[in-house]
Amino acid sequence: MNTVVNFASHILQGLGLNKSVHAFNGGVHPPEHKIESSTQPIGQLALPKILTLPLRQHVGYLPKVLVKVGDQVLKGQLLAEAEGTVSAAIHAPTSGTVTAIDAQIIPHPSGLPDTCITISSDGLDTWTALQPVTWQKTDKKTLVDSLRRSGIVGLGGATFPSHIKLRSNSQSTIHTLIINAAECEPYITCDDLLMRERASEIVAGIEIVKHLLGAQKCIIGIEDNKPLAGLAMRAACQPGQALVQTVPTLYPSGDARRLIQLLLDLEIPSDKRSTDLGVQVFNVATVLAIYRYFAFGEPSISRIVTVTGNVARPQNFEVLFGTPLPDLMSAAGGAHANTSHYIMGGPMMGFDLPNSQVPITKAANCIIAATADLFPAAPPAMPCIRCTRCADACPVNLQPQELYWFAKSDNFEKARDYKLFDCIECGCCSYVCPSTIPLVQYYRYAKSEIIAADKAQEAADLARERNEFRLARIEREKLERAQKHAERAAASKPEISRAGNSDAPTAAPSDAAVTDKQAAIAAAIARAKAQKLAGGAAPAQPTPTAAEVKASPADKQALIAAAIERAKAAKLAAAQAGLTPKNTENVSASVQAEINQTDALREQVQLTKATPD
Ligand code: SF4
Ligand code: SF4
Structure with missing residues (x-):
């Protein structure tokens, strides 16, 4: 019954x-x-x-x-x-x-x-x-x-x-x-x-x-x-x-x-x-x-x-x-x-x-x-006879006998498809089963296995996502570095062409620094030329400017050439004055004063010759 x-x-x-x-x-x-x-x-x-x-x-x-x-x-x-x-x-x-x-x-x-x-x-x-x-x-x-x-x-x-x-x-x-x-x-x-x-x-x-x-x-x-x-x-x-x-x-x-x-x-x-x-x-x-x-x-x-x-x-x-x-x-x-x-x-x-x-x-x-009288031990489970009494008793309208087969054969995905997780573990199916199969224990086992598998899958998914994120970050940083290099190379090209030296260092100076150095070089060359043209007493040697001091090797060569010219001019003036280079600046002034006096006397003589008595 x-x-x-x-x-x-x-x-x-x-x-x-x-x-x-x-x-x-x-x-x-x-x-x-x-x-x-x-x-x-x-x-x-x-x-x-x-x-x-x-x-x-x-x-x-x-x-x-x-x-x-x-x-x-x-x-x-x-x-x-x-x-x-x-x-x-x-x-x-x-x-x-x-x-x-x-x-x-x-x-x-x-x-x-x-x-x-x-x-x-x-x-x-x-x-x-x-x-x-x-x-x-x-x-x-x-x-x-x-x-x-x-x-x-x-x-x-x-x-x-x-x-x-x-x-x-x-x-x-x-x-x-x-x-x-x-x-x-x-x-x-x-x-x-x-x-x-x-x-x-x-x-x-x-x-x-x-x-x-x-x-x-x-x-x-x-x-x-x-x-x-x-x-x-x-x-x-x-x-x-x-x-x-x-x-x-x-x-x-x-x-x-x-x-x-x-x-x-x-x-x-x-x-x-x-x-x-x-x-x-x-x-x-x-x-x-x-x-x-x-x-x-x-x-x-x-x-x-x-x-x-x-x-x-x-x-x-x-x-x-x-x-x-x-x-x-x-x-x-x-x-x-x-x-x-x-x-x-x-x-x-x-x-x-x-x-x-x-x-x-x-x-x-x-x-x-x-006590054993109140709760006698269940007799050994017998094979399922497909009587469907468990389905009749299930308050959640599940198919307990199917769930049982899927759980017993470790077919957990099928058990999930048959709504295993809707089971409230009320025990009605076990209570009515004529084969005394401990059905709820099978369901608990299947649930715990599925939950464990889901957790493992979740952990694996999380690990995969983290690795993908890491690889994406490395790739992004690589691209960013390449982009920065390209920008630096583009910025240094005008400097290289001005210097005419394709082997110049890649680190490009700023525009302001370039302008300062060029001005310093031009000033040094101009001073050297002026002194060369002057020929006589050389002007005093100016102290090199800060820009001259910081000049690049190529610039320094030009500065040295200019300095040599100035030194030569000073040496010549000192020799003419019969003095050592140490007091060249003062002697040049006295020589210039004598020249000026001589020039003035020459002009007076010429004027006297030209004026009638
Ligand atoms: S009540 Fe027991 S024997 Fe009957 S179908 Fe359900 S599991 Fe099988
Ligand atoms: S234990 Fe689950 S399958 Fe069995 S009757 Fe209750 S709800 Fe239905």
């Missing part, structure tokens, strides 16, 4: 209830196991002596640690601030001393150690100064920026930082806020108890989130196996605040896209987000945390956790983040001796904890003490 039950439409039609609720394809109805933990009110734990806070408690970048070992911290104090766009802060759950910042095993499917901050409680539980915000009188951007410091993430299990979901409405208009209170996984009852006990605070949180999103409408979706929660929420809602809508108990109605389809008859295409169509979804516990942050300034330091399964007193507890699992188990009366392991989350999408000492984190909505 096909165990796949598409309860949504059948129940609605059969009971004539919730006519405004629609249906999605597939889904399964495993045993609920909710009653065990939902008969007691939310319990409180004794203050743990040690709290261990993994930095990796959310989707996105790790936060930046602000404290060091030995620091005294107060309850609610910021220990690590959000770093990067998608990140969330971590706060001290109680007052005490930071005793370690090191790698420890964290509750994660990988089972690997990661950085944690350990606080030794001082037992006083002293709060830091809290800063409530009057959200009605504060602009939205300030409120969302403030939420970045709150450490609040999606408490339904997704752990996506809430401030990111609230700031994105600048690009798309949100008309409807959906509050996800379906809690469809078996065993988990934390949202149920939260709604029963704290409905008014949840509704106050809804008002804040509606305001931040600008949404006009809000629908609270609750599975019909939580009648008390539905009643409490209806009683808390004022007219116009929110519509409480029950949906059929059918796994996975708590998946955001399935819930939107149930409540709005709106199917979100796989390549779009719900916000593209004007719908945003928040978990019921998350809106309560947002309310407490703005109303009291309380950052995210605790959550409600369902403790169930093979324990003495299954119950929900308010648990500080970082609380060791044994403390929680003790509060529930302890796990029975035959407990084989612990599951975090529900049996459909949860995972086995790596050990029994890990701390409680923001994602820990439920801890199940497991």
Whole structure:
């Protein structure tokens, strides 16, 4: 008998209830196991002596640690601030001393150690100064920026930082806020108890989130196996605040896209987000945390956790983040001796904890003490018989059996073509498979292989681009150098032709320098010629000008020739005067004076001869 039950439409039609609720394809109805933990009110734990806070408690970048070992911290104090766009802060759950910042095993499917901050409680539980915000009188951007410091993430299990979901409405208009209170996984009852006990605070949180999103409408979706929660929420809602809508108990109605389809008859295409169509979804516990942050300034330091399964007193507890699992188990009366392991989350999408000492984190909505009776090991997988039950159960309308074949044969591109990445890993296909094939594990394997290959390809593309850029830069610099050489050669051509020397250096002097040198040469030649023509007493030797001193070798030859001419003329004059060259200048003046006197006497004699007596 096909165990796949598409309860949504059948129940609605059969009971004539919730006519405004629609249906999605597939889904399964495993045993609920909710009653065990939902008969007691939310319990409180004794203050743990040690709290261990993994930095990796959310989707996105790790936060930046602000404290060091030995620091005294107060309850609610910021220990690590959000770093990067998608990140969330971590706060001290109680007052005490930071005793370690090191790698420890964290509750994660990988089972690997990661950085944690350990606080030794001082037992006083002293709060830091809290800063409530009057959200009605504060602009939205300030409120969302403030939420970045709150450490609040999606408490339904997704752990996506809430401030990111609230700031994105600048690009798309949100008309409807959906509050996800379906809690469809078996065993988990934390949202149920939260709604029963704290409905008014949840509704106050809804008002804040509606305001931040600008949404006009809000629908609270609750599975019909939580009648008390539905009643409490209806009683808390004022007219116009929110519509409480029950949906059929059918796994996975708590998946955001399935819930939107149930409540709005709106199917979100796989390549779009719900916000593209004007719908945003928040978990019921998350809106309560947002309310407490703005109303009291309380950052995210605790959550409600369902403790169930093979324990003495299954119950929900308010648990500080970082609380060791044994403390929680003790509060529930302890796990029975035959407990084989612990599951975090529900049996459909949860995972086995790596050990029994890990701390409680923001994602820990439920801890199940497991036994072989409760969760018998799956029999060995048999060959696929192509019964298509998995396809009937798939809420995303995939072909799980095809995906299985492609994943098994490492035909990852085909798996991608068959929309492997639309798979939400809900486990419905595995749940109904008569061959007990662990289908979801095959899908996870194929996804991780494709992601790794994509990353490797990305790195290779990046390296190739960088190399191409480097080669282009080298070529460009080469061209620039060649162009500069050509320009210099063109500028030096007139100088070469004037000098008549094709072997002249390529470095061209400036026009002004060339003109100075030519003038100096011309002046030197003129002086030499004048002295040669004068023949007699040579004029005093002028000191060479700066231009003459700086002249080129060719110029210098001309200058030397001129200097020789001047020296010869001076020597001749000195010889005529019978004097040494040292006083040539003075002697020349006295000789000139005698010549002038002689000339004057000669003129007088000639005049006397020519005049009659
Ligand atoms: S994978 Fe399982 S459920 Fe799907 S067709 Fe094969 S045998 Fe049937
Ligand atoms: S695990 Fe994936 S393939 Fe299987 S039913 Fe869920 S969505 Fe479909």
